[in-house]
Amino acid sequence: MAEGQETQEKKSSVVDVSGFIDSPLGVHNLQSAVPTITCQDECLMGIDEAGRGPVLGPMVYGISYCPITKTKDLEKLKFADSKVLSVSQREDLYHTITECNEWLGWKACILSPNYLSNCMLRRSKYNLNSISHDTAIDLIRKVLSDGVKLTEVYVDTVGKPESYQSKLESIFPQLKVTVTKKADSLFPIVSAASICAKVIRDACLTEWKFTEGDDCYSKSFGCGYTSDTTTINWMKDCIDPVFGFPTLVRFSWSTASKMLESNGLLVKWPDDDEDEEQKANCPKISLFFGKAKTNGDGPKPAKRHRYFEERKLEAVDHFI
Structure with a gap:
């Protein structure tokens, strides 16, 4: 087999x-x-x-x-x-x-x-x-x-x-x-x-011993592959809306994560809002690099940021 x-x-x-x-x-x-x-x-x-x-x-x-x-x-x-x-x-x-x-x-x-x-x-x-x-x-x-x-x-x-x-x-x-x-x-x-x-x-x-309760014991979990309907049905029956699956399940697999998204409760952490706010207020690194301005006589060199001037950093036009 x-x-x-x-x-x-x-x-x-x-x-x-x-x-x-x-x-x-x-x-x-x-x-x-x-x-x-x-x-x-x-x-x-x-x-x-x-x-x-x-x-x-x-x-x-x-x-x-x-x-x-x-x-x-x-x-x-x-x-x-x-x-x-x-x-x-x-x-x-x-x-x-x-x-x-x-x-x-x-x-x-x-x-x-x-x-x-x-x-x-x-x-x-x-x-x-x-x-x-x-x-x-x-x-x-x-x-x-x-x-x-x-x-x-x-x-x-x-x-x-x-x-x-x-x-x-x-x-x-x-x-x-x-x-x-x-x-x-x-x-x-x-x-x-x-x-x-x-x-x-x-x-x-x-x-395997289930520490999550006898309900998991009472049903066959099949072979463990997502192609097995017994496995999928067992996962659906055992899912907890807050804690997810028993430890037998690999939470990182897409099959498990999709089930959690569909059947679990959404958890929103305060840090999520802080992260979004920090991202919104954080300047892009590209702002440290000026763009060359041009006039009738050709391009003028862009003013370099003080960060580079203080550290005596010079631009290079080739790599070794």
């Missing part, structure tokens, strides 16, 4: 995400034990994410790593892109990954809906691509700090592959970096990372 077609199921998860469930408002990290062999032999690593698009739940970044000498063993495990696997297939492969911990390690970073919304709605914009890049970079650094002898990194791209790869190469010049589309279907090590990320995200949704 493809990602986006699954529905919410209340069952015991195959991975322990209780640390995140107990405090689901920030960033939470999970990891396997670091295999001893990965600190001795040169290793490759794969990076992928799960839950980039949904309006509900966390986005999870997963990585997996192993010695390059274990590439053949990795291929025998028959990993595949997590999106084309059923829930049971992913869980079985996740168990396989954990059983191979003597040579195969993994890490995951769970980015809560609250964290994503706060980042994307803050005054200094922090978009999803930048969040994704920084999370991947942090995971690479964590693996290196664990003493893993990392030499190759394979990444499923976010944005343009060329620019993303150049960015990673500039930060980690000692590593051979490959960034490409569909990396999770091209490289088994990325497929393993994809499986870890998706299984962990599924567990977060399965184990």
Whole structure:
């Protein structure tokens, strides 16, 4: 079953995400034990994410790593892109990954809906691509700090592959970096990372505890994608006109913000009026620059503002 077609199921998860469930408002990290062999032999690593698009739940970044000498063993495990696997297939492969911990390690970073919304709605914009890049970079650094002898990194791209790869190469010049589309279907090590990320995200949704009340528990919220009518209907039923949505929802997504505009109460802050008044009274920077006047003899130089004269600043007509 493809990602986006699954529905919410209340069952015991195959991975322990209780640390995140107990405090689901920030960033939470999970990891396997670091295999001893990965600190001795040169290793490759794969990076992928799960839950980039949904309006509900966390986005999870997963990585997996192993010695390059274990590439053949990795291929025998028959990993595949997590999106084309059923829930049971992913869980079985996740168990396989954990059983191979003597040579195969993994890490995951769970980015809560609250964290994503706060980042994307803050005054200094922090978009999803930048969040994704920084999370991947942090995971690479964590693996290196664990003493893993990392030499190759394979990444499923976010944005343009060329620019993303150049960015990673500039930060980690000692590593051979490959960034490409569909990396999770091209490289088994990325497929393993994809499986870890998706299984962990599924567990977060399965184990989610609503602090907002029992009404949210009583209805299925679907797969979390805006194409799912169950998800949209759940959001409409759970919206509060003052406080908005439960913390499972990403407020920064356009679907959520449009619902709030239509069904929520308008809040007007006193600062809004002050900001508008300040904007109206604030002179434009262009007023500091005079315009040249002309007469029959040609243009006359404009009188320069005292700001420039006091600081001995001169105009230039070319750039070095």
